[in-house]
Structure formats: structure tokens, C-alpha cells
Amino acid sequence: MHAFDIEKSAIDRCRQRFADIPQVDLSQSSFINFEYPPCQLVVADASLFFCPPEAFAAVWQKVDDSLQPGGVFCGSFLGPEDTMAREPESEQTFWKTVTVLTEQKVRLLFEEYHVLSFTEHKRSGLTPQGTPHDWHIYAVVAQKG
Known part of the structure; x- marks a missing residue:
């Protein structure tokens, strides 16, 4: 699973929330720059x-x-x-x-x-x-x- 947000604080919250789920790949990115x-x-x-x-x-x-x-x-x-x-x-x-x-x-x-x-x-x-x-x-x- 891949997710992104431009806000670092949102990524930090998600990293804490999904720490036990290694399948979650989180990126700090914009809509246009996300791969x-x-x-x-x-x-x-x-x-x-x-x-x-x-x-x-x-x-x-x-x-x-x-x-x-x-x-x-x-x-x-x-x-x-x-x-x-x-x-x-x-x-x-x-x-x-x-x-x-x-x-x-x-x-x-x-x-x-x-x-x-x-x-x-x-x-x-x-x-x-x-x-x-x-x-x-x-x-x-x-x-x-």
C-alpha cells in the first residue's frame, strides 16, 4: 500500500499509526511529484x-x-x-x-x-x-x- 501527503506532520502521524504494518509505504510528496x-x-x-x-x-x-x-x-x-x-x-x-x-x-x-x-x-x-x-x-x- 502506498500513501503520500505534502505535510510532514501527516506523514509522521501515519508512520506512528501504521508502524506495525510494513506493507504501508508512506511518502512526503505533492500530487504532481508523487511516483x-x-x-x-x-x-x-x-x-x-x-x-x-x-x-x-x-x-x-x-x-x-x-x-x-x-x-x-x-x-x-x-x-x-x-x-x-x-x-x-x-x-x-x-x-x-x-x-x-x-x-x-x-x-x-x-x-x-x-x-x-x-x-x-x-x-x-x-x-x-x-x-x-x-x-x-x-x-x-x-x-x-
């Missing part, structure tokens, strides 16, 4: 939308190339109605660095896949910090042809 190994499963839940928009096409190509025929992708994509997708009122949001995709663009990513599940989630509520937030997420489970 995606051939695999049968990609889990990218609440992560790919933090890929810089200008790098997303290249990163998606790497993800797609690494997933072997018959392999499964499970992940989520940020929709345009999410609070993080809108221009901020303050500099405390991620709007310049997140990748936002329409439903059509997400579906195009999976043209060569058998889509097992495609769910659009829209919900308003409060973040754990008590800040109002509108969530708009496309969750996809798809098998590569």
Missing part, C-alpha cells in the same frame, strides 16, 4: 480537490495510468456550489488552490471506466469550527476497463 505505482485500487477521498488546478490534468493522467485494468477508483471531487469553490470574502479560504469540477467534467474523467456509483452530495451545515459551509461533492466508485 504513482501500478495498482488495483486508488482511494482519493477529499484529497484530489486540493490539487492545484493547473496541475490537475497531469495528476489525473498519472492516477489513470497507475490504475491497472479492472482496478477500482474510489474518490471525490469538489463541485462548483461548495463554499471552497467560491471566491472568498477573506484570505482564509482555499479558492485559488482547489480544483473545482462540474458534473460533466467529472463524468468525462470516467469515460473509459465502468461507473459503479456516482453520487452528488449537497448539504449545508457547520464545520467542526462552527463556520457555515455549503458542501458540494461528487463521489465516484468506478472500475477501469
Whole structure:
């Protein structure tokens, strides 16, 4: 199993959590610099939308190339109605660095896949910090042809 994060603290936490599991290979890396190994499963839940928009096409190509025929992708994509997708009122949001995709663009990513599940989630509520937030997420489970 391979996993990466750009934050050293996240890698350190995972190294402690998975210390007894030698099959877990952890790397501190960015989306664009990670060497995606051939695999049968990609889990990218609440992560790919933090890929810089200008790098997303290249990163998606790497993800797609690494997933072997018959392999499964499970992940989520940020929709345009999410609070993080809108221009901020303050500099405390991620709007310049997140990748936002329409439903059509997400579906195009999976043209060569058998889509097992495609769910659009829209919900308003409060973040754990008590800040109002509108969530708009496309969750996809798809098998590569």
C-alpha cells in the first residue's frame, strides 16, 4: 500500500499509526511529484480537490495510468456550489488552490471506466469550527476497463 501527503506532520502521524504494518509505504510528496505505482485500487477521498488546478490534468493522467485494468477508483471531487469553490470574502479560504469540477467534467474523467456509483452530495451545515459551509461533492466508485 502506498500513501503520500505534502505535510510532514501527516506523514509522521501515519508512520506512528501504521508502524506495525510494513506493507504501508508512506511518502512526503505533492500530487504532481508523487511516483504513482501500478495498482488495483486508488482511494482519493477529499484529497484530489486540493490539487492545484493547473496541475490537475497531469495528476489525473498519472492516477489513470497507475490504475491497472479492472482496478477500482474510489474518490471525490469538489463541485462548483461548495463554499471552497467560491471566491472568498477573506484570505482564509482555499479558492485559488482547489480544483473545482462540474458534473460533466467529472463524468468525462470516467469515460473509459465502468461507473459503479456516482453520487452528488449537497448539504449545508457547520464545520467542526462552527463556520457555515455549503458542501458540494461528487463521489465516484468506478472500475477501469
